[in-house]
Amino acid sequence: MRTIQITTGGPSITHLAFADDMILFASGKPSDIRKVMKILTVYEDVSGQQVNKLKSCVAMAPKASVELIHRTRHLTGLHRKDWPIKCLGCPLFVGRMKIIYFSEMVHNITKRIHTWHARFLSKGGKIVLIKHVLLAMPVHLLAAMKPPKAPLSN
Structure with missing residues (x-):
């Protein structure tokens, strides 16, 4: 699985975790999405905790193709949210703050x-x-x- 780099020279990241919230980063490739879902399944099996799919979402680039949106929905079972998404009450956004x-x-x-x-x-x-x-x-x-x-x- 590839990492995400927000800025040139910035750290390469795969996930962010805050308390009981987590943000996972992945490309739109089906193999990467399947890996993320496998990791979540293993986590559920090991911890006994369940990912709440009603509170979980997928955030994609605003210009994501309809095909990518449908494929991701099919692979994850999660709904798509538009930016900005919120994590711990704070908006997460791409671009300048508005x-x-x-x-x-x-x-x-x-x-x-x-x-x-x-x-x-x-x-x-x-x-x-x-x-x-x-x-x-x-x-x-x-x-x-x-x-x-x-x-x-x-």
Whole structure:
């Protein structure tokens, strides 16, 4: 199986593992895909753990051919996700970072505020919610990534 090199002179990698999440890199060749699936099967047999295929996906180049997409789906049983994919709550993307990658975080905070709007809360209650709930929501993402600057909109 070939390795992936993200940048010239960068390390050659085959996988990344974080806690119980894993990202495996492979070419689109059927033999490489079969090797990855064999490794996962051996892992399941040895560990007793099962790969959750509902939470697993395949991410391919945006211009991947329909044939490659169908063949990969057939060999893996996994659905395809478009970039950016998320790992541990952080968007993984190809190319430059875009403000849109952080829109889900902003949407979740806005949604939470709207659910509180209907409640009758004291000023102290609102402060507690903001300090302990809203501030905790983006901490992981913002600790791992620095969003690009964007103009404020009305």
